[in-house]
Amino acid sequence: MREQQIEEKLKNLPKYSLSTEQRRDILQKLRNREQVRKPKFRPGLSIVFASAVIIVLALAQFQLNGQQRDTVTNKIEESREMTMDKAEQEVGIEVAEGKPFRFSDAHQEAIGIEGRVGILQSFDHFVAKDERRVAKLMLYFWDDQADLPGKKYEVTATNGQQEIMLARGKLVDGLYGEDGHALTRFEPFPTKGTWKLSFFIDEKLFAEFTLEVLPPFPATEHFTLVDSPKELAIGKKNNMVMEGTGEKQEKVSVQLLDDTGTLADESLFVNTGKGIDAVTNKPIYLYEGNLAFPKKGTWVLKINGDSTQPFTN
Numbered sequence: 001m002r003e004q005q006i007e008e009k010l011k012n013l014p015k016y017s018l019s020t021e022q023r024r025d026i027l028q029k030l031r032n033r034e035q036v037r038k039p040k041f042r043p044g045l046s047i048v049f050a051s052a053v054i055i056v057l058a059l060a061q062f063q064l065n066g067q068q069r070d071t072v073t074n075k076i077e078e079s080r081e082m083t084m085d086k087a088e089q090e091v092g093i094e095v096a097e098g099k100p101f102r103f104s105d106a107h108q109e110a111i112g113i114e115g116r117v118g119i120l121q122s123f124d125h126f127v128a129k130d131e132r133r134v135a136k137l138m139l140y141f142w143d144d145q146a147d148l149p150g151k152k153y154e155v156t157a158t159n160g161q162q163e164i165m166l167a168r169g170k171l172v173d174g175l176y177g178e179d180g181h182a183l184t185r186f187e188p189f190p191t192k193g194t195w196k197l198s199f200f201i202d203e204k205l206f207a208e209f210t211l212e213v214l215p216p217f218p219a220t221e222h223f224t225l226v227d228s229p230k231e232l233a234i235g236k237k238n239n240m241v242m243e244g245t246g247e248k249q250e251k252v253s254v255q256l257l258d259d260t261g262t263l264a265d266e267s268l269f270v271n272t273g274k275g276i277d278a279v280t281n282k283p284i285y286l287y288e289g290n291l292a293f294p295k296k297g298t299w300v301l302k303i304n305g306d307s308t309q310p311f312t313n
Helices: 004-009 020-037 045-090
Strands: 099-103 108-111 117-120 138-141 152-159 162-169 180-184 193-201 206-212 221-227 237-244 251-258 261-277 283-292 298-303
Touching: 004 117, 045 237, 108 206, 117 206, 138 193, 162 180, 237 251, 237 261, 251 283
Parallel strands: none
Antiparallel strands: 099 108, 108 117, 117 138, 138 180, 152 162, 152 193, 193 206, 221 237, 237 283, 251 261, 251 298, 261 283
16 A cells, blocks of 8 residues: 555656656565565555655756756857857948048049948048048948949947037949049047948948057147158157137247156247138137157157146157
8 A cells, every 4th residue: 555655646746757667667676675674564665655755856856956957058069159159240341541542544543342342541540539630531432333422421430438420411423443432531539440341332230340449639728730650750840830820929939847846848839820610600710830859758748837647759
């Protein structure tokens, strides 16, 4: 009778706990033990039965934990594979560094990806917070498999957590053998560093490349140097241009100081022209002079007695 009860309880255990052969083996051992010991009172059988059930449940729990671990592992692997697949889909186009290249009989020089996309290079670099070098730009696109003129384009830029819309518009016919071009302006880059430029045609990614944006120009309250120190030669005089606001001055004193405050060079910048600020509609005066950086390092410009923030060349 006891054996039938034990067998019924074993049958009712979860299907993932023990196999049929394991159950038979446990029952056989219980029968053998009962024959050898021949207990004088029935509580002993209850103890044996309880022990058997504990063993069975422990084995079942061990197998269940193993199955749960396998399930969690499989889910982690599946999630990892899905993440990798998604990343591969999102990357799509390899991001290369923008390189200067020449094209057409007009010997136009652009920076970007040759045969795909380029920006007419009328200067060496973009400069953070500068509106001058982004004010008038020519973009060139190549794709002989698509009819580019009339299609919409967008250019975005990302740098770490920052993302900005640089420009958008419509493409027109090519000028120098390219398949489409656009005359546009960019929004100023807010910070220095490596920026990734992404070009979209009809909202589809067309090409991407990276550019190095230089630190802001050295400036005081009324004067701004419009030549980046990082673009100037070392050890010889460089002709520099400076913009000034406020009252016009015929000459402006400019001193170059090193990081110890020692005078490295000085010059009188003379007024050479006048312009209009497109944002404020106020006059801007241009000044030119010559300064030499004796070496690479950290510097300060003192302009008519006012000092710029420290900068490097």
